[in-house]
Amino acid sequence: MASPLITIIGSSNMDMVVKADHIPEPGETILSGSFFMNPGGKGANQAVAVARLGGNAVFISKLGNDLFGEQFAGLFKKEGIDTRHLLSDPLLPSGVALITVDKKGENSIVVAQGANANMQVADLSAALDTIASGKIVLMQLEIPLEVVSAMAEYAHSKGVMVILNPAPACQLPENLLQCVDLLTPNRSEASLLSGITITDSSTAREAAVVLQQKGIKNVVITMGADGAIIYANGKFTHIESVRVTPVDTTAAGDVFNGAVAVALSEGDDLETAVRFGCRAAAIAVTRPGAQSSIPYRNEL
Numbered sequence: 001m002a003s004p005l006i007t008i009i010g011s012s013n014m015d016m017v018v019k020a021d022h023i024p025e026p027g028e029t030i031l032s033g034s035f036f037m038n039p040g041g042k043g044a045n046q047a048v049a050v051a052r053l054g055g056n057a058v059f060i061s062k063l064g065n066d067l068f069g070e071q072f073a074g075l076f077k078k079e080g081i082d083t084r085h086l087l088s089d090p091l092l093p094s095g096v097a098l099i100t101v102d103k104k105g106e107n108s109i110v111v112a113q114g115a116n117a118n119m120q121v122a123d124l125s126a127a128l129d130t131i132a133s134g135k136i137v138l139m140q141l142e143i144p145l146e147v148v149s150a151m152a153e154y155a156h157s158k159g160v161m162v163i164l165n166p167a168p169a170c171q172l173p174e175n176l177l178q179c180v181d182l183l184t185p186n187r188s189e190a191s192l193l194s195g196i197t198i199t200d201s202s203t204a205r206e207a208a209v210v211l212q213q214k215g216i217k218n219v220v221i222t223m224g225a226d227g228a229i230i231y232a233n234g235k236f237t238h239i240e241s242v243r244v245t246p247v248d249t250t251a252a253g254d255v256f257n258g259a260v261a262v263a264l265s266e267g268d269d270l271e272t273a274v275r276f277g278c279r280a281a282a283i284a285v286t287r288p289g290a291q292s293s294i295p296y297r298n299e300l
Contacts, residue, residue: 003054003055003265004056004135005134005136006050006055006056006057006134007058007059007060007130007136008043008047008050008058008060008137008138008258009061009124009137009138009151010042010044010046011041011044011061011095011113011142012063013039013094013111014037014071014094014096015038016035017037017101017250017288018101020100020101021102022102022103023107023108024100038290038291039291040097040099040250040251041116041142041290042167043142044059044061044076045251045258045294046140046165046254047059047061047258048076048258049251049255049258049259049262050081050138050261051079051081052079052294053259053262053295053296054266054297055258055261055262057080057082058081058082058085059076060085060087060124062089062116062118062119062123062143064115068094068096069088085126085130089114093115094115095115095142096111096112097109097111098112099250101288107249109250111142116142116143117143120147121146121147121150124151128154135160136161136162136261136264136265137161137163138163138257138261139163139164140164140165140257141165141167141168141170142167142168145173148164148176152164152176152180153175155179156181161182161264162180162181162182163181163261164183164184165184165185165253165257166183166184166193167185167186167189169185169188170192171192171193172193174214177216180217181217182218182220182264182270183211183218183219184220184253184256184257184260185211185219185222186222187223190207190221191207193207194206194207194208195210198223201223204223205229205231205236208229209231211231218232219231220260220270222253223241226241227239227240227241227278228256230270230271232270239271239275242278243282247288248287251293252284253281255277255281255283255294256277256278256281257277259273259277260274260277262276263276283300
């Protein structure tokens with residue numbers, strides 16, 4: 001029997017990565033030793049993570065009618081992702097991300113959205129039956145907010161679990177928040193959304209309470225090396241991270257979200273799913289690149 005469907009709606013970007021001693025200050029030029037290109041984009045990373053970790057993934061994304069778009073479509077099929085609802089933009093190019101990674105594995109990213117920014121609510125009309133037939137919809141914020149809001153409301157109306165990874169962070173409308181079953185911000189995103197500066201687990205808990213008061217059912221705040229804080233059913237749980245030496249943190253959050261979605265789709269409770277997500281993300285940060293760093297199920 002096929003495992004429950006997870007629909008990922010989001011962005012696809014070609015990541016152009018430069019490794020440097022440090023992330024440059026404004027006006028500073030750094031001579032660097034290495035450059036590589038790697039398929040990325042938060043939506044695509046999460047879709048690949050779902051597929052590699054054993055989930056049944058269908059991915060909805062808008063690609064440019066260009067070489068990168070063709071490469072993306074082929075790569076998704078190779079990963080075993082259902083690509084029947086991929087969209088093609090006749091005018092705009094595929095998204096591109098310019099990424100600098102320093103010697104500690106931290107990164108700085110600038111994204112040229114291209115076709116991602118031109119996804120329209122009407123584009124997804126052919127995918128509504130697929131969304132309704134699934135168990136989970138997983139989204140991020142590298143596509144227009146009106147698309148995210150409309151699909152969250154639709155999925156919620158059909159009893160489909162909505163997971164929102166609010167990255168990159170922006171203020172979210174109330175109608176969207178009330179349709180979210182699980183919000184998965186990192187420390188900085190949760191700070192922006194809650195208005196509380198998160199410096200430790202105590203302030204993370206305060207932020208989680210504020211977020212749940214906005215109508216979100218469950219909140220998981222990822223804290224990097226400090227693990228994750230779960231706030232669900234009025235109870236806090238702190239999940240420790242797996243200790244590793246990071247090489248590149250580029251797709252860690254995406255791997256975490258994909259892994260959590262897979263575990264929840266298989267019937268695990270939220271705490272078990274977050275532990276699974278932390279293990280998957282820990283493996284990803286020990287490898288360079290976005291999709292190239294995503295582990296397979298047998299590695300966990």
